[in-house]
Amino acid sequence: MHYNLKVRRAYNTDPVSCAECLNCVKYCPEHAVDVRTYSDFAPLGARVGVIRDTKKNMIYWRIVFRDGTVHDFASPIRTTPWGSARSAKDIPPRTDLESELLALEDKPEYLGFPELPRPKQLVRIVGSPLKQTAGGGR
């Protein structure tokens, strides 16, 4: 999306690269972005409305079919307030730089195992492990 200074409106400057991620529609504070789906395969007439509410942490959709059928949907987007995520700097530091364990994995509840898993039986098979290996099957 680029901003056209003359008409003071944003526009899709590169439609063939648009993947319809809809982030422009969701993030526009004025809810001013109107969309229709691709001319290659979508008959006209369907409509979409979306409100992403970061206070209530819900996203609301209205989909209107070409034949007029209306569907409303609402889904949660997050379970915690925005800005609350714990960063790497907020996790107590460790000194085991040489170990294979990552951040928080010194605690079994984060690792999922009492210690870092390694294969029970470490083998070395060079080439096919299949029993039936003859070529030219087709």
Place this chain on the structure above:
Amino acid sequence: MSLPNPPTKIVETDILVVGGGMAGCGAVFEAKYWCGGKCKVTLVDKAKVEKSGAVGMGLSACNLGVFTTDPDDPKPEDFVYYVRNDFLGIVREDLVYDIARHMTSTIKLFDEWGLPIWRDPKTGKYMRTGRWQHPIHGESYKAIIAEACYKSADEVYERVAVTHPLMDERVPNRIAGVVGFHVRDGTFYVFKAKAVIVAAGGTSLLYRPRSVGEGMGRTWYPTWASGSALAIPILAGAEATSLEFRLIVVRFKDAYGPVGFPYLLLKMRSTDVKGKQWEPLPDEAKAELSKIFFDYAWAKPTPTPIRTWVTVTNLKQGRGPDIMQTQERLPDHESLHVLFEDYLDMTPTQAFYWAANNIHPEKTPSELLPTEPYIQASHASPGAMWASGPADIAPPEYKWGPNRMLTVEGLFGAGDTVGGSGHKFSSGSFTEGRIAGKSAVRYVLTQAKDYKPTVSSDTIERYKEIVYRPLVWYHMNKPLTTTPETPHTNWYEIHPNYLNWHQLLLRLQKIMDEYVAGWGMFYVTNEYLLNRAVELLRMLEEDFRFAAAASYHELLRVWEVYHRLLVGQGVTVSMLHRKESRGYYFNADYPYIDETNWHVFVNARRDPKTGQWSVRTVPLIHILP
């Protein structure tokens, strides 16, 4: 716009992460954790990290979930066997195992940060749709992960597209940083670092997509995944692996909505147009397929390349397209809502497609179609870069440096960059980023402690000239055409001296589709076609001398096409080398799997000085029985 003379900004750091998607955010988070105050972590992304990368659109599942001691949860071994079968044996088991054993801490972090992961109301455990996946309400998946990433990074540079790696001028085969430019203000960026982690995107739009007009952007893997995950290391002279093993997925026709939820959660089935069931695949079909795919045809679940092959065969033999019988499994309002919300969270176009075409899934089935091929290593394909494995489990042949370091000193990878493995998806890519992040910190604080990048100012000026040449070329030659200047790329402009990015891209897609087993050829090729493709791709590379960009936006597109072209060359030479047909294509000269001779990796490398590719066969070592 006059001739550009943008300023140069030099950024010095310890660890540079290229690409702020899931893998990049994982790398930043983990690298900063282990760096503390001892080293600096910098992130560069060509878009805005809050919604960049493949997960920027949202996602409806963490396709790789927790592995724990709980008997209900899978173990890393189970996952390795699954990926081995799904890739028809072509797998780096050390890398796959390594991701699985670190998954639980990643999912717990996501949960803490606020990602709505569905839980089983009775047990309170994360719900599963299949063996590995947890369903989520993931519209804001990326935004949540990005928040932790922003807070962890020392510096974040957004809207800066990385075009080339910078090599050290004192130490051979040693990365010293990268260069790129700001896609809005045009500033030239030079990043110098002790370690570079490439966590950029895989390759979409290398092949001609199904829709070629306005809908060209509706590819399954997003359009902004321009192959930089592979191209940046390839330009540095790093070795790639399994590029011939491209990914083709069966998706809802045109909108490319994924089929995982319908099959796994809603237990739908698909048939051909005559009503014969193909998914779940009946045993008699598996027996027939085992003549081509041996025991892989009996693997549970049926490997993705085989399921794709079934759909392709149905199409080719006139029974297609396959049809998802949605109406059989949507008995009530609630199930219909689950289906729609799944797509609205992840691939909104799928919902719009149904609305625009008056397809009511509770009444009407939907067509499925195989996509064009993609090259990436986070989904059901292993094609990307060759990386060193974890110290404790990798065979000696797969260990030449720190975990996840590529074959160039100081250059690491994660996510779509690290080949030979896959099925990482979003959560596994984040995990691999974390693995690479810790590994890079260990490297920077020990082995590379005293390293200082050596890059001369002449080199910087030379790259600046290379990067902006398409802009300069456009302005030098523009007066020679009578076609009026337009605010957007003029797809149909005819100019004797230059080609715009869209023209270059369409030529690339036509070559790849028609010569290198695209959908237009039903994914079939032969040695004649591949050899011709090598010639045509070489001429296309030469034609980049005539690439023209009217704006910084078009300049970004030109370099994205160039990255795709490099990946395309690698795919072609790798396919030529493999004298069998394994993966999502058939080489008509060798139309079968040859387990005796070709259960191996095919690795390709481009000489950065000459641009010549060389290919070698590498033994494939399994570490599990």
